[in-house]
Structures are given as C-alpha cells and as structure tokens.
Amino acid sequence: MTTRRSFIVGGAAAVGAITLLPSLGQAAANAASLDLMDGKITIHPVEHASFVMESPAGTIYVDPVGEALAYEALPKPDLILITHRHGDHYNADLLAALAPAPVLTNADVKGMMPEDLQGRADVIAPGESTEKMGVAIEAIAAYNTSADRQDFHPKARGDLGFVLTIDGSRIYISGDTEGTPEMRALEDIDLAFVCMNLPFTMDAEQAAGAVAEFAPAMVVPYHYRGRDGGTQDPEAFARMLSDAGGSTEVKLHDWYNGALG
Numbered sequence: 251m252t253t254r255r256s257f258i259v260g261g262a263a264a265v266g267a268i269t270l271l272p273s274l275g276q277a278a279a280n281a282a283s284l285d286l287m288d289g290k291i292t293i294h295p296v297e298h299a300s301f302v303m304e305s306p307a308g309t310i311y312v313d314p315v316g317e318a319l320a321y322e323a324l325p326k327p328d329l330i331l332i333t334h335r336h337g338d339h340y341n342a343d344l345l346a347a348l349a350p351a352p353v354l355t356n357a358d359v360k361g362m363m364p365e366d367l368q369g370r371a372d373v374i375a376p377g378e379s380t381e382k383m384g385v386a387i388e389a390i391a392a393y394n395t396s397a398d399r400q401d402f403h404p405k406a407r408g409d410l411g412f413v414l415t416i417d418g419s420r421i422y423i424s425g426d427t428e429g430t431p432e433m434r435a436l437e438d439i440d441l442a443f444v445c446m447n448l449p450f451t452m453d454a455e456q457a458a459g460a461v462a463e464f465a466p467a468m469v470v471p472y473h474y475r476g477r478d479g480g481t482q483d484p485e486a487f488a489r490m491l492s493d494a495g496g497s498t499e500v501k502l503h504d505w506y507n508g509a510l511g
Contacts, residue, residue: 284503286441286468287419295505296320298338299426299445299473302327306417307385311348313339313425318347327351329382333392333425334409335359342367354382356389356408375408376432386415390436392427394451402450403427413439422466426473428452429460439466445473446487448480457482458490461498468499475506 284293292304297316302309308328314321315338327348332340332355340359345367353371360371374380376391390411394403403409403426411425413436422442427433429452436442442464446457451473461469469491471484488500 284470284501286470286501290417290419291421291441293470293503294324295472295503296324298475298505299333300338301443301472303421305385308383310385310414311351312423314344314348315339315341316344318344321348329354329385331355331410331412331423332359333411333423334403334407335362336426339426352382354380354387356410358407358409374410376410388413390422390424391430391432392425393430395428395430396452399428399449399451424473426451429456429463433460434463436464436466439464440468442466442469443472444469446471446482447474447476448482449477450480453480454482454484454487455490458487458494458496461491462494462496465496466498468501470501470503472503472505 286293290306294302296302296314299313300315301312302324303312304325309325311327311330313333314330328351330345330351330353332353334340334356335358342364345353350370353367354374355371356375357373360368360373363371374389376389379386379388381387390413391405392403392409392411393405394400409425411427412423414421419440420438422436422439424433424444426445442461444457444461445451446454471487474482474484476482484502488502491498491500
C-alpha cells in the first residue's frame with residue numbers, strides 16, 4: 251500500500267512522499283525499496299540500522315546485521331560500512347556469510363573482528379577521508395553529547411558517520427549520534443539519513459534542530475525505534491523541521507512494521 255502526503259517545509263514547495271512498505275524482515279523478499287534523487291539511489295531497509303544502497307558507483311551495505319537470508323535477494327556488496335561496535339550495527343557472523351567485500355570501519359570494530367575479517371577491513375577515524383570504488387568517503391564523528399548518555403557512544407571510541415560523494419552527490423549517514431557540532435557543520439549535503447531513538451541517540455526535536463542547521467536537500471529519518479517508549483515519530487520530526495524554518499525535503503519511509511502516522 252502506498253500513501254502520499256505533502257510537507258511544505260519552511261515555506262518551500264518541498265513534497266515528502268511516504269511509502270508504506272512490508273516489514274523490515276521481509277524487505278529483500280518483497281523488493282521493498284525507496285528510490286531517491288530521481289532514481290540515482292535506491293535504498294533497501296533490512297534491519298533497524300541496516301540498509302543496502304544501490305548507487306551508480308556500486309552497492310554499499312551499511313551496518314549489516316540480521317539473518318543472511320534477508321540479503322539473498324539483494325545485490326551483492328561492493329563495499330561494507332560499519333559505524334560502530336553495537337550489535338545492531340556490527341555482526342561478525344553475518345559479515346562472514348555475506349559475499350566478500352572490502353569493509354571500512356573504525357579501529358575499535360576492527361579490533362573485535364576475527365582474523366579473516368580483519369584482513370579485508372580498512373580503518374578510518376573521525377575527521378579522516380579516503381576513497382573506495384571511486385567514492386570519496388569522509389568519516390564524521392558520531393557520539394553522545396548529553397551527560398546521561400555518555401556510556402552509549404563516547405566520543406573517545408571513534409564511532410563513525412559517513413559522507414559519501416557519489417556521482418557528484420553528497421550523502422550523509424549518521425550512524426548513532428546526537429546533533430553534534432560535527433553534524434551541524436556539514437555542508438552541501440544532498441541526502442541525509444538521520445537516526446533518532448532514545449535513550450541511545452537523540453529525540454526527534456534534537457534531530458530536527460540539527461538537520462535545520464546543516465540543511466541537507468533531502469533527509470530520511472531512519473533507526474528511530476528506541477527502548478521503553480524511546481521510539482520517535484518521523485512525522486513529528488517533519489513537523490518540527492518545518493517549524494524550525496528548514497528548507498529540507500523530508501522523505502518518510504516505513505522502516506519498520508505497519509504504517510506511519
């Protein structure tokens with residue numbers, strides 16, 4: 251079932267499309283996808299933080315976890331990005347089961363890997379840049395700023411977000427973070443995937459404030475299911491971003507079971 255709703259964001263003629271898709275566990279089998287940027291980028295949500303990105307440069311797996319069966323119908327990876335060590339972002343058994351591909355992650359995750367996986371993993375630290383398969387990649391610091399959340403994603407551990415430049419477009423993937431100065435200072439982002447879940451990252455209000463500041467052309471809320479009532483409402487995020495005067499198009503997607511709203 252597909253429902254379309256319009257968001258006029260910050261007075262601009264920005265139209266957000268809400269596509270109601272099958273449950274995340276059935277994403278691959280049902281070819282559930284989100285086409286973005288005039289079809290240049292296709293996103294297949296698989297798990298809470300896991301998705302597959304088809305792009306002109308190749309297929310990129312972001313934080314793949316879950317069962318290997320969920321990935322069987324999807325294109326094989328050309329590159330795997332892992333933002334940090336938590337079990338909803340990193341799973342060594344799944345990485346071993348997937349088709350072999352280069353892995354880019356931080357030193358903390360590589361240190362946890364078995365030796366065979368370490369052999370195909372490269373390390374990047376926040377603030378560094380590299381290139382893989384013709385894609386320029388910038389590592390963005392991802393961490394908690396709230397005093398009561400420091401145990402989840404301490405800055406010193408070097409957890410990552412990524413900015414990928416693909417075919418001239420800049421795509422930001424937040425990983426697990428709050429609205430840090432590094433996020434707010436991003437420039438010229440065409441597409442952003444921004445997390446929001448409590449108690450681990452940030453609420454929809456903080457996410458909307460950060461997105462309004464770095465003003466990507468388009469944003470997709472993802473990774474928004476939390477614990478003990480900490481799940482955030484993507485539609486509330488869209489309204490708050492509009493109230494903040496942002497000019498960003500909000501693309502809402504049914505990342506989990508059931509309909510939005």
